[in-house]
Amino acid sequence: MNDRRYPETAADRFEPPPIAFVDRKDREIEIRAYDGSEGAEEALVSMYTAFDPSDRAQGIPPGGEPRIRTWLEAILTDDCLNVIAWCDDEVAGHATLVPDDDAYELAIFVHQTYQEAGIGTRLIRGLLGHGQAEGIEKVWLTVERWNRAAVSLYEKIGFETSNAESFELEMALRLNESEAEG
């Protein structure tokens, strides 16, 4: 998996969180980095326990609160970057970067109530802004190839297909220039 190809040039600059905006359904949304608080973790658990399983991607989010808690514990650690889209004290969406050797794996979930309102695009840009500020160089993700909406969002942001040979499409993005290569 280490022979993954990345775009040669780094992506544009993304604005880091906090980012406040009004979504297409007139809801006030704020994107903030995960602060490690118990309240934020519990709000995430609530979002994922109410998450429609038909929007699962390759097994995540898992089903049932115990599995959700185990999964969240693994990705809410200090070496991961997490960003949350809040609507008051409710989680509308969550995006995460999880370290994998020399790169980070990205995933994003927007709760069904908040989909198709422009939140996903802002959320992923906020996560990438956070990642750029933290000096992350390389990001990759997998997406089901039939999920055209997601693929075109990733392409618009600058992700390029790095492996198209299996069920899932693998895409990669260079966030910052590599230090070694100048």
Added chain:
Amino acid sequence: MKVLCGIGGSDDSLRALERTVDRAAVADDELTVAVVENPNADADVDEVTKRAEEAIAEAGIDAEVRRVEGDPGSRLVDIAEREGFDEIVLGGGRTSPMGKITIGPIAEFVLLNSMTSVTLVR
């Protein structure tokens, strides 16, 4: 039941081996373990064969370990159909750091081509 367990040495294939051997001991399955060449696995064919023989001896069952050369997916499907196996068992794929499941090219080929039932062990 006549079971064909295909393993190439990846972690998930070794989990499938253990589960299939344990089940064979309880269910009295007629088990054949096919050791295939998986270029993506860390372990080589000799090591994998040894692991399979040890697992079988430990469970105290009678099973065949067979080395299978050539393209793993198509060979497994072919053996299962020609020799009248009831089930093919394979590893259920890798899990990324994020927790996403990705199935490898061998399982993908078998799933799409096999007339025999396929079990992926998670």
